Amino acid sequence: MIDTLLIANRGEIACRIMRTARELGLRTVAVHSDTDRNARHVREADAAVNLGGAKPADSYLRIEALIAAAQHSGAQAVHPGYGFLSENADFARACEQAGLLFVGPPASAIDAMGSKSAAKALMQHAGVPLVPGYHGDDQQLDTFARAAEAAGYPVLLKASAGGGGKGMKVVEAPAELADALASAQREAKASFGDARMLLEKYVLQPRHVEIQVFADSQGNAVYLHERDCSIQRRHQKVVEEAPAPGLSAELRQRMGEAAVKAAQAIGYVGAGTVEFLLDARGDFFFMEMNTRLQVEHPVTEAITGQDLVAWQLRVAAGQPLPLTQAQIPLHGHAIEVRLYAEDPEQDFLPASGTLTLYREPAAGPGRRVDSGVSEGDSVSPFYDPMLAKLIAWGEDRETARLRLLAMLDEQMIGGLRSNLPFLKRVLAHPAFAAAELDTGFIARHADTLLPPPAELPAAFWALAARAWLLSEASTARSDDPHSPWAANNGLRLGLSSAQTLHLRCEQETRRALPVDDALLQGDQLLWQGQRYPLQRRGERLFLGWGGQLRELTRVDPISAAQQAQAPQGGLTAPMNGSIVRVAVRVGEQVEAGTLLVVLEAMKMEHSIRAPYAGEVIALGCAEGDLVEEGRLLIELQALPEPKREEILE
Known part of the structure; x- marks a missing residue:
């Protein structure tokens, strides 16, 4: 019997799990880093345990600290949420060895499907069509170079142990492969503790369609229809909807049955998602299986009327699935957007700082907000910058779209950059309204979705x-509120007010x-x-x-x-983060575009390059430094223009 649940995660997913746990009468225990000690998920929990540290490696990725937190708090079960250790087989085994119930699949299933490489090998053996590429154990650059040549450029590098766009790079040409592989490996190691990579042919203009599957320990397995997640930036989903527009009943069934077959082949238990690339001809290719609850699960809940977290908890406790395949409803349409602290005008650069203003849309039928922040909270550079998810449901797609647009109009964010205006433009775009979807949507419509800043009139x-x-x-200078000196109206005796x-x-x-x-x-x-x-x-x-x-x-x-005279030639940190690489030395001359510094923030790497040809005259940072936004990183002195010799005829 479960009476206390430890949630080994943070942000909106931790708050979401708490909501269902409370409805089921469970006591909740939050874990947090030093940075998150005052975070919303900590404030809402019945109890909290500090894991210490700031970076994920020092806090939310520490298996031994999480196990100790569960034991100290008296929890019988651990819910990993998504991200961090949710797809880590060692964590699932550690929970089992400690006598804790892991709310997720068995470690063997995570081993089989949690690794993208292993999953692709399994699907290939089962006859499921795969995108051409490489997913072997040899991680040498030469091996990836040969695989890329065989598949044909462009290719996609992906972290074998993770998802969410972390450790993922598109490589357009052979000359880019070495740097892209090294950067992707660092991101994967920082986010998932595993630097292994795989390579795929980069399929042009595909749709990203995924199937929500669920299985219990009695051998039952079902699919809860599909979601279209094609609107993406940095290979990470921004807009998701269910069901996928334009799919025939026959194609929906074929994809659903293929996903269930994959789950049953590995003895899967719990919630999982099988992801496919779908081309215009209706052919689909296996991408990966996420052995956890997905960020976009609310749209599935909206069209089925089911609480998937409650399903997870019941299945983890040994109970059978509450519905058979024939009993699972599909009613209406739902769309979700992810609200991020980021700057779309700067290539979606993550933002950090304080939420000076934060107000969510009003509650109502067909409206849902899953958030992990409140006004006054700090957004740290150490974690994913998602603030909330806004979900709208309607009897049809257009009703859901218009309802979500209305919710976005009510949402208020101030104090840091967000993608809120960008989301409005996506939802209002005629191509989105017409369901003309593929993973290149944002790039194709960039002129409309990402217009250059216009001068304010x-x-x-x-x-x-x-x-x-x-x-x-009021800046009153009198105790009398009726005095003219108490008014802030620009009064001038004998002249007009100005x-x-x-x-x-x-x-x-x-x-x-x-x-x-x-x-x-x-x-x-x-x-x-x-x-x-x-x-x-x-x-x-x-x-x-x-x-x-x-x-x-x-x-x-x-x-x-x-203050108008600011020092010239300095390159400053665009956000809070940590320095993972300094690529130049003092005295070195560089060309425009040369890589100078690599900054890690929000579990992503950001390259700072020379804006012009120059000489490095000072370094303001070293590898491993934690830097704040605005800190001087590099002093770069422009090189004089080369003199041109006159040619006399």
């Missing part, structure tokens, strides 16, 4: 100035004269028949404009002028 600055004055706390503000939004600073006909109504500004969302947090103002929330601060023009 004068009307915005005038409205922002008015919003600032209306939201600003007040000019210097405001900064993003990278732009303007001197603005406020409009005089905008009215404040609750959390909105009413102007010329339109409503603009408005939130004030201390010295920051958040004003809705052009479909996104703009952050404004007031600028002292004198101080700004004094």
